[in-house]
Amino acid sequence: MTKDELLEAIDQVHDVFSLENNEEQSRAFRITAEHFAFCTMKQMLLFITGIGGSGKSHVIKAIVTLFKWCGCPENLLLSAPTGCAAVLIDGYTIHALTFLPGGESVAKQSDLEAI
Numbered sequence: 688m689t690k691d692e693l694l695e696a697i698d699q700v701h702d703v704f705s706l707e708n709n710e711e712q713s714r715a716f717r718i719t720a721e722h723f724a725f726c727t728m729k730q731m732l733l734f735i736t737g738i739g740g741s742g743k744s745h746v747i748k749a750i751v752t753l754f755k756w757c758g759c760p761e762n763l764l765l766s767a768p769t770g771c772a773a774v775l776i777d778g779y780t781i782h783a784l785t786f787l788p789g790g791e792s793v794a795k796q797s798d799l800e801a802i
């Protein structure tokens with residue numbers, strides 16, 4: 688996919704999810720999408736928060752859609768701290784994603800570094 692096609696896909700997903708109706712959703716989506724498009728080797732940490740129903744999952748769904756449209760859904764892993772939150776975004780719990788053991792056992796540093 689060329690850069691122009693990527694930018695076009697970003698605009699289309701932005702429209703499909705009506706993110707122009709919400710400035711903060713729009714900004715969160717564009718920051719993530721443009722990082723995906725132009726800075727693939729750098730880690731980005733972005734904290735999106737808001738009260739229940741403010742549209743956090745909606746932004747995540749838009750990001751998921753962008754990765755699908757760009758043909759690389761496998762480059763995106765979704766996780767959430769609780770099972771309920773993970774189901775809402777069709778993702779994994781952080782424990783499941785990082786193979787952390789359940790119960791009271793403590794993960795070994797070497798196991799975590801191998802992930």
Ligand SMILES: Nc1ncnc2c1ncn2[C@@H]1O[C@H](COP(=O)(O)OP(=O)(O)OP(=O)(O)O)[C@@H](O)[C@H]1O
Nearest residue numbers: 704705706708709738739740741742743744745746
């Ligand atoms: N920009 C938008 N355009 C249209 N509908 C939207 C938009 N943002 C959010 N919604 C709708 O508002 C509802 C609540 O949004 P969402 O589930 O994303 O909120 P949330 O912040 O993740 O909530 P919670 O924290 O309770 O899980 C959903 O039905 C979603 O589709």
